[in-house]
Amino acid sequence: MGTSLGFQRFHPEGTNDLEHDTNSTQSAMMNPTSHPLGTSPREQGEGAEGEPRLNSSTALHTRGAGEPRANLRTLPSVFAGAFFVFVCFVVSTCTAADDLPAGFQRIKGKYIDVITDLPLDAEIRSLPTVFDAAMPRWCEEFDMDLEDVADWHIEAFVMLRRDEFKKAGFIPSKLPAFPYGFQFGNQVWVVEQPSPYYRRHLLLHEGTHWFMNRKYGDHGPPWLMEGTAEWLGTHRWDGKNLTMGIIPKTKVEVEYWGRISLIQKQLVDGVAPSLEEILKYDNKAHQNVEAYAWSWAAVSFLKNHPGTNKAFAELLKQKMTSDQTLTRWLFRKLQSQWPQIRSEWNTMLTELEYGYDPSRGMLAMSRIAKPIGDKPITLELAADRSWQTTGVKIAEGDTVTIQGNGEYSVCDKPKPWRCQAAGVTLEYYRGEPLGKLLMTVAVSQDKEQFSQPIEVITVGEQLEYTAKQAGELHFRINESSGGLGDNSGTVTVTIRKQ
Numbered sequence: 307m308g309t310s311l312g313f314q315r316f317h318p319e320g321t322n323d324l325e326h327d328t329n330s331t332q333s334a335m336m337n338p339t340s341h342p343l344g345t346s347p348r349e350q351g352e353g354a355e356g357e358p359r360l361n362s363s364t365a366l367h368t369r370g371a372g373e374p375r376a377n378l379r380t381l382p383s384v385f386a387g388a389f390f391v392f393v394c395f396v397v398s399t400c401t402a403a404d405d406l407p408a409g410f411q412r413i414k415g416k417y418i419d420v421i422t423d424l425p426l427d428a429e430i431r432s433l434p435t436v437f438d439a440a441m442p443r444w445c446e447e448f449d450m451d452l453e454d455v456a457d458w459h460i461e462a463f464v465m466l467r468r469d470e471f472k473k474a475g476f477i478p479s480k481l482p483a484f485p486y487g488f489q490f491g492n493q494v495w496v497v498e499q500p501s502p503y504y505r506r507h508l509l510l511h512e513g514t515h516w517f518m519n520r521k522y523g524d525h526g527p528p529w530l531m532e533g534t535a536e537w538l539g540t541h542r543w544d545g546k547n548l549t550m551g552i553i554p555k556t557k558v559e560v561e562y563w564g565r566i567s568l569i570q571k572q573l574v575d576g577v578a579p580s581l582e583e584i585l586k587y588d589n590k591a592h593q594n595v596e597a598y599a600w601s602w603a604a605v606s607f608l609k610n611h612p613g614t615n616k617a618f619a620e621l622l623k624q625k626m627t628s629d630q631t632l633t634r635w636l637f638r639k640l641q642s643q644w645p646q647i648r649s650e651w652n653t654m655l656t657e658l659e660y661g662y663d664p665s666r667g668m669l670a671m672s673r674i675a676k677p678i679g680d681k682p683i684t685l686e687l688a689a690d691r692s693w694q695t696t697g698v699k700i701a702e703g704d705t706v707t708i709q710g711n712g713e714y715s716v717c718d719k720p721k722p723w724r725c726q727a728a729g730v731t732l733e734y735y736r737g738e739p740l741g742k743l744l745m746t747v748a749v750s751q752d753k754e755q756f757s758q759p760i761e762v763i764t765v766g767e768q769l770e771y772t773a774k775q776a777g778e779l780h781f782r783i784n785e786s787s788g789g790l791g792d793n794s795g796t797v798t799v800t801i802r803k804q
């Protein structure tokens with residue numbers, strides 16, 4: 307304990323995905339030594355609605371077991387807490403004022419007390435349940451047992467009228483002005499959001515900072531902290547079950563989140579950062595909302611891709627430091643694959659949309675692909691998987707003939723649609739018939755460049771193709787990755803060099 311790190315960032319992360327993606331962030335640096343209790347804050351934020359707003363949260367060092375809580379304000383005494391529990395039995399709302407000034411109410415969970423000035427509707431009352439449900443997931447992600455965290459506890463201020471919280475002394479004057487969310491020690495602040503989803507998202511984002519800071523006693527590089535908090539903050543809650551780390555199926559289920567729309571727009575605009583640029587974000591990068599989206603995408607890629615997931619899991623077992631030590635460690639670990647990773651990353655971004663499902667497979671280049679020879683090559687490709695490698699590479703200027711044969715089905719309800727390599731014209735996806743055979747030539751990229759969509763080539767039943775550059779051939783059928791799960795059968799692909 308006592309190490310101090312100290313920077314804090316605010317982020318605006320919010321984007322209003324329903325109507326407009328927006329947000330802006332601000333960040334501020336704090337002198338590490340200025341934090342009381344030797345904690346270092348971290349933050350993040352998200353904006354919503356059309357206004358640029360920021361959320362900020364801070365993560366810090368937290369107390370060790372047995373130490374007093376590192377709260378910035380006086381905690382209610384044990385006796386007051388006991389009294390409160392008693393009162394809860396008497397007052398059915400379980401939100402008696404206990405030690406709180408008028409206008410505030412407390413809702414207690416196992417690991418969290420939520421203090422709010424909002425009317426206690428079902429959504430607000432469910433916040434402690436949501437947070438408590440996140441604890442096993444955080445434990446799983448960060449290799450902890452529930453027993454290890456049995457005495458961990460946090461106070462969350464969910465604020466409609468921020469000034470009232472200030473007046474009541476709930477926002478320490480040492481905290482910077484944060485727009486959305488903030489975490490500091492065993493406390494988090496969440497500014498009221500226009501959607502219940504986004505309110506929970508912020509709470510889980512800040513909660514992830516809190517958990518990581520307690521686990522690691524420090525925090526890692528910006529992309530990792532914010533990307534992980536965003537990744538675990540993105541969730542599905544049905545009133546009973548919490549699923550964290552989802553890729554949303556629709557915009558509607560994550561109102562005001564907006565990450566995917568922002569990434570898609572920047573890809574189209576040609577201003578998408580390279581993966582390396584994201585991993586090198588400094589402490590101020592998350593002043594801009596897009597840094598949250600890209601950090602989320604980077605973590606989603608590294609966690610899911612078969613070529614990087616082991617290294618990422620190992621990364622989370624390392625000692626955290628807020629400089630670039632861990633990022634350099636990751637670069638070294640993946641150095642030999644990096645030219646291929648650039649291409650694999652671009653492929654994920656090309657596929658990324660609401661409902662994207664990396665479990666359907668992610669394009670993974672062969673470590674050593676074989677040059678195509680004179681003998682025809684025949685492969686069976688699964689209709690229910692995303693990009694599948696051939697292990698065959700072609701050289702620039704090579705001309706190949708590709709044929710797609712066989713019958714497979716797309717969709718299974720109400721009845722399967724039988725489909726051949728030309729696809730079915732009952733439905734189109736990205737401008738081509740559903741189920742049509744597609745190809746891409748995955749190119750190892752020796753140099754860093756902006757992230758950009760990959761070239762997807764429509765094959766159908768037959769195509770003669772001359773390679774514009776050398777690369778490895780990959781195939782799939784035309785459908786969103788989220789829609790592949792109900793397909794069945796295979797397509798036979800034959801490749802002949804001319």
Ligand SMILES: [Zn+2]
Nearest residue numbers: 349350532535
């Ligand atoms: Zn954050």
